[in-house]
Amino acid sequence: MDEAVQRRRFLGLTAAAAALGLTATVSGCGVLGGESGDVTLRLVAADYDLTGGDTTKKYWADLVTAFEAKHPGVKVEVQIESWDDVDRKVAEMVKADEAPDVAQIGAYADYAAAGELYAADEVLSIPVQANFLPPLAAAGETKRTQYGLPFVASTRPLFYNKALFEKAGAEAPTTWDELAAAAEKLKDEGVTTPFALPLGPEEAQAEALMWLLSGGGGWTDASDHYAVDSEANVRTFDWLKKNLVGKGLTGPVAPGKLNRKAAFAAFASGEVGMLNGHPSLVKEAEKKGVEVGQVPLPGVDGKAKTSMGVADWIMGFKQNGHRKEIGEFLNFVFSDENVLKFAGDNDLLPVTVSASAIMETDPEHANLREFLKGLPDAQLPPVGKTSWATVSENVKQNIGKAVTPSGRPSEVLGTIGRAATTAENAE
Template sequence: MQRRRFLGLAATGMAGAAGLTASACSGGTGSGDGVTLKLVAADYGDPGGDNGSQAYWDGLARSFEKQHPDIAVDVSVLSWNEVDKKVAAMVADGTPPDIAQIGSYADYAARGRLYSVGELLPIPVQADYLPSLAEAGEVNRMQYGLPFVSSTRLLFYNKALFARAGLDPEEPPGSWAELRKAARALKAADVRIPYGLPLGPEEAPAETMMWLLSGGGGYTDNGDSYVLDSPENIATFEWLRDSLVGAGLTGDAAPADTNRQDLFDAFGRGEVGMLNGHPTLMQQADRKHVEYGTAVLPGKNGPASSTMGVADWAMAFKQNGHGEAAGKFLAYAFDVDRHYDFVSRYDLLPVTTSASARMRSDGSQKKLRKFLDQLPRAEFYPVGKVSWGKVSAEIKRKIGRAVAENGEPANVLGALQQTAEAEESAGGGR
């Protein structure tokens, strides 16, 4: 099955261009004189930890205000559990923020609520974005979403638990059969969760997509049409149901009731043998002194040819008419030094060519190079589809049923396909 690939590295020759200001922005987007920008952003810190994002944004706002004394920035940082809902409520109440840094943009763009990127940023700043990530920010061929950070996924495994189970800690599984064999050995060694499968509402769309890709399927085909109930996808979930969940290799809790952060926490306690994870899991594992390894996701017959990538988005709302001021702040935030400061503190991947080049050459970021290497073949959610929000919500509600005892993947995926097609027909397409 062919699928659209959203992210690829490309050298643009624009290293450092994001340090330019937005003085070249298009007119008609609002004056910066005496403006207070309302900014709502997501918190990338660990729950209950001391590495929250508020300090970063406060520092960025204060340094920006020194250079732009006619623009104040009022920052609110919220957890991922509430930030998207909070922004949606603000929009519904008629009081949207000027800038939001959240998980999706397409619905707001389709309703005409956002400035286009061309209205906000000068061409050199736009050109520094990784080209295909910029494309993923488009609705109807116009870019509205500014990629903010990205990440890819790898298989994490606990080397100490591998050794305890008689497995070679330097040879992680490369295929589904090898993963099942390793999970069986871990279970025999009394590992509580041989493989962590978070199909609960927090992570279900991501875990689902990783497995679909590793089985030769995906959410959409090369024509960007939904193919949720494809034969490849059904076969993938039948294998998960029978070979992992049904064999008792995913722990006692049902995958439908298992969230990502719960498994990340358990991995930090040394209770999980293997799970799919993103770069920030490295920080959590390092703090807990877990000896872990990472590897390309196992595929049906060998290492997967692609992995899932995720991008979070920034956007500027039009209602308050503060486009010029918002553009200046966003250009300031994407200066290579400032952008790199943010992604490096959270073990995330940059979205600009200049910051990506810096990360690759930074010796202190060697652990992230394997994730960077995944970018050319990473595939992303179909975020440019306005329908994706509702489809994703349905996946969160239903996909766990496909791997339950007596679950029927064909029925579950067929119902999700019907939802996707209905949303597309209702005008929720790209």
């Protein structure tokens, strides 16, 4: 959806966005199949069905059927795993020298750094690789080479409960001060949690990044080095502590103890006035009778100049040597038809320029337009750094301390920042 990239359609990775899961076990390696020259690819994918159904399995089964019909010498076996298990299981497979040919999981950087993945230009056609949205392609790079192929994406606008806002006489905010003023009106009206600020260990690294970006900072600086305790970041957390948390506008649970899942559930139940939203929450809230308003994340002086993007990844492993067949499969996965099908069915965003342009004008996906608007200029967490897993975990466990009554944002961010620089230097 980046205007700088020509909108065009390409045949490619089919529905590559999310739930790689056919049905197979993984054992051995090398060429499989009944006839000489046949190759069987093993794919491990994450399950995106939030209801416990089989929509992810069906998606991949249909995709594989269509792919195999066009590539009679290649079979694909799919193993679907829950998000709780998929990253761990792939790591165990790689460690046991039983790597899948293709994996659709949450992170790629460690495998790229270890030389275990094909680079994008080794498996994708030029049109398919050029069709990725630029922020997502950039986030898939380790040491300036793309190894992570974005599968599906999302961004985070501000959600607000329209009924609670109307009752309180509040306006949808465009600045931090307007957000705080709206939260005050909601509190006066008896709303339990005027603004939900989930800085608990579930997803604090993402929640914090949304605020850092809207305050002109981020986890890294312009040279891609960690800048956790930059002046802009400290100012952001000083503001949060003083103007939201300190004034009792973030509800009865301390932000450092509040996880995103609980905040989302409370919003869907009508107990929260505002929070930074996710596509999956829209339908869940509306199912429970909450009419959701969406606006871009507020910034210091107006709409935040940069929004946060998130992507899940698909990648090809070198171990079994099936570069040609992996490339054929991934190019098929990224066709407009497949990308749109997976993203649309799961209320997520397509990762390609051409599919995003189609979704923007599709009335069926009008509820995703606010998310789509933020994607061309989105900034993703520094997922290409092998140190990010360690730094992210440190953030999850400690960032909430910055807004406690006794917490000092400069000290908390400084401690996290020094550890981040140490981890980065060890990469």
